[in-house]
Amino acid sequence: MSAAVPPTAAVPTAVSPARPARRPRRRIRPRTRAARWLLGALAVVVALVWAFPIYWMVSSAFLPTARLRTPEPTFFPFDGTLANFRQVLTDGSFYASFRVSLAVTGLTLVFAVLFAFVAALAISRFRFRGRKAFIVTVLVVQMIPAEGLFISQYAVLDDWGLVNSVLGLTIVYVAAILPFTIWMLRGFVNGVPIELEEAAMVDGLSRTRAFFRITFPLLAPGLVASGVYGFLQAWNEYTLALVVMTDPGERTLPLWLQGLVEANRATDWGVVMAGATLIAVPVIAFFLLVQKRMSAGLVAGAVKG
Amino acid sequence: MRRVRTGGLAAAAVASLLAVSACGGGEAAEASSDTEVRLWLNGTDTPQELRDYLKETFEADHEGMTLVIEEQDWSGLVPRLQTALSSEDQTPDLVEIGNTQSPTFTYAGAFTELTDVYEDLGGDDLLPGFVDAGTADGTLYAVPYYSGARAVFYRKDLFQQAGVAVPTTLEEFRTAAIALQQANPSPDFSGFWFPGQDWYNGVAWVFSNGGDLAVQEGDRWVGALSSPESQEALAEVQDLFTNATRAPRDADSNEPWVAFNNGQAAMFSAPTWARSSIALPECDKGVDPDDTSPEAEALLAEQQACNEEITGVFPLPGEQPGSSAPVFAGGSNIAIPTMSQRQEEARDLLRIIFSEEYQTMLAENGLIPGNSQYADALGDDVYAQAALAAARNAKLTPAAEQWADVEGARILEDFFQQVASGADVAQAAAEADRLMEETLN
């Protein structure tokens, strides 16, 4: 595959981090203004269609439950209420769960990215016995369905006294995320030519310093991309959290949301939708924050995969 | 240097995360300390007042011990029990379990034998169907905690308009439902809200006709939907599906009050607590949910009164006038996990739960207590009377070891849906019987 790829695409092009970054020019100029307008309108329509279920969720969060399923749907909650949001935000368990989720997601993110990065470094910068076996294992492990796995995972954590602990949940999350992350980061590390480091070493830098000065910055998008993937996985995971965190004081947000469904014998869906909206906010914020980098990150890794 | 700063930031982030996790999860590791007894209750059925009573009473009897009540969600209960009950450190000391889940865990050896305390806890006054669900090979492992009964909610005004009286037999119920639907020709109107997968309600016809879901023959379970009694009942069920309901075939028994609240159903059958979910548009006083002023509360009370004025409730009638049908009972059992290291304390807690005081409190909160002797405390309003009548005659699913697998495979949902879709009842029943036998044996 690499034969067809010009070097420009195969190598992250930042030779020296000092070189100023320029925004890419728009490359494809549609023939007419009208055509671009039309395509732009199309994009907006697609966006609206795609976001419609989310709109419906947010709109429901402003309505009392009795108005959610009626013969005439309510498209705009103009006369809605903030009571659902108020109920969630005055509920202490939301903040407690938020904290647990934040801790688990944060720790998972840090450890998964760090460990995957180091492992990716090993398999693409070194030749050693067992390397190929490792790569194949990483690939195959992702293909095994994990639905029935929680029994054994629980047994392991229980032996070590890690049930109902953030650390225990973090371990199983890190394990679940690592294979994909290693695979992705390996592509990034592969993509940074070792000659760059060696040139820096010729200039008198130590190997470690050369690595951190030259290679590491080029991997940032890859690290961010893996981080986003890990963030989503850990933030929204339900099954493992369910069996590991049985103490009501240690619930993650997805468990809390499920608890909201059962908080009344007849589910108060307006409140559940308000809760879900609030859970989604940090995800979207995190996304928007790193989104530009991430899209570049995903590619660079993948191209070299 | 930029690099240094990034590194510092990352280190700070890790440190703060560790700090957060430490305060979030620190104590959990020592949770099963020596002085703690843990009770798992599911959902919000047990009111706070009862939890407080348990805690105070138990701790007064056991100097220096603490009772910790942990609320679990019904939806995630089975995976949690599958894991936690097998761990000496994590198992609760006393656990509430759904009555249909009970046989699975009972047969698996998850619970301690309770035969020795059976008489202390109420003996033959304990709800018999639930005792069966907690018995494996003749040994008692789980006892009834409470039961909730179903009743039929109806619109008095629509009954009047259609010239229909409250039915006193199952046959009358069917004709009433059909008449109600005919009197309201709107294409979305149901005489009786009866969605296609609602086997919880459908099975009442089977039970009251003397049929069953599955019966034990020797050490084999045999599907009983094909029996003549069941078949006769199922023909009536199909008639209801065809002529008395416009509820979707692809819906289940969840939230049956939605159509009723939209004015599109004259009757629905649900657990008696569903009364609080009834909100008819004509009674809506437009109170802002945020408003807590006395005026708003007065309006809400008026609204509730209006709802209950228009809505009536009766137990599903049986074959004979004045009798009530053996409806499907929901509810739960309670048991002591084998792995618990606090067997004696757990037994003491069980005795508190089965004391007259606690059982009466359950009844006062609208739950049918495990010991039927105390059910009179349910009260004498129409809801309580309907609940009581329904509960006296309630019936459970077969107490088979693998019954939970039948529910997991949703065999009965599929079967009733086929009946609702106009399938040949005998053929569909034969197939469902075959699937049940495959699963149960």
Add this chain to the structure above:
Amino acid sequence: MAAPPLPPETAAPPRDPLVAEPVPARPVPPRRRLPWRSRLGPYALLVPALVPVAVGLGYPLARQFVLSFQEYGLAQQFGRPAEWVGLRNYTDLLSDPYVWGVIGRSIAFCLVNAGLTMAIGVTLAVLMTRVGRGARITLQVGLLLAWGTPVLATLTVWQWLFDSQYGVVNWLLSDPLGAEGFRGHSWIIEPASFYLVATVIVVWMSVPFVVFTTYAALLQVPAECVEAAQLDGASAWQRFRHLSLPLIKPVLLIAGLLQVIWDLRVFTQIHVLQKAGAPTRETHLLGTYVYSLSREFSLAGAMATVMLVITLCLTGFYIRRMLREEDL
């Protein structure tokens, strides 16, 4: 470090000899014999990843595999000894024609969904390169929302949208559009229509990942080449087919592989739709079927092994290709 993705053109004219060389994607083998400490180095780097994977995934997976040769259910969990049954779990499963039906349906569902997801994803990614900034960001945010919102809420909303009696879909079709036949239409009661709804939901959830990946890949197609091709008179389609497509092929391959893996084991969407009122037995896919066996851990373990084999078959071409490249 702030190292924004550099646009292709900044490096296009290869001046610096360091970058000019088409750099081999292979790591350079060590040139001299390293001291033993350095030879242990790579293993030391693997340890942090190996430990959690071995503990959290490796051991449980191995145990699941071993259990698949035993009779192991809930009773064994509480101390009853597990009996070895050899291949019985496998023969039980694979001799049941129903299971083969489920496998066939799952493969078909997986291929259709992965294919649709890729097609729509790539189309939208191309669309993104052709529109103004405002439109692009609107589209990105719309897709991000679908990707990041809690599944419990989005699936509940989808259920409401397709609800027979009070669903917005039926309302739109019958009221403003006048298709009376859709009043009270049951979307999930027929398997074909059930899979249609499931496909809509699955594709809705997976497309964003593909769009973002592909869009980023397209950004790296050198502008110079595109402009040159344009001057040579190549049509937009020709430019995409002969210029962009070969360049983004590696990305598409990986994204497609992941879609196949994920769509073959699709669980949540199917499970939720089944609970909403679909006929269960006619709509099972592998993921939900394995789940319905989950009280029989040994049987579920056997099914997991079968699924692994299917996945390997479906993706074999890609893995072989990757291994060949590793051999270089």
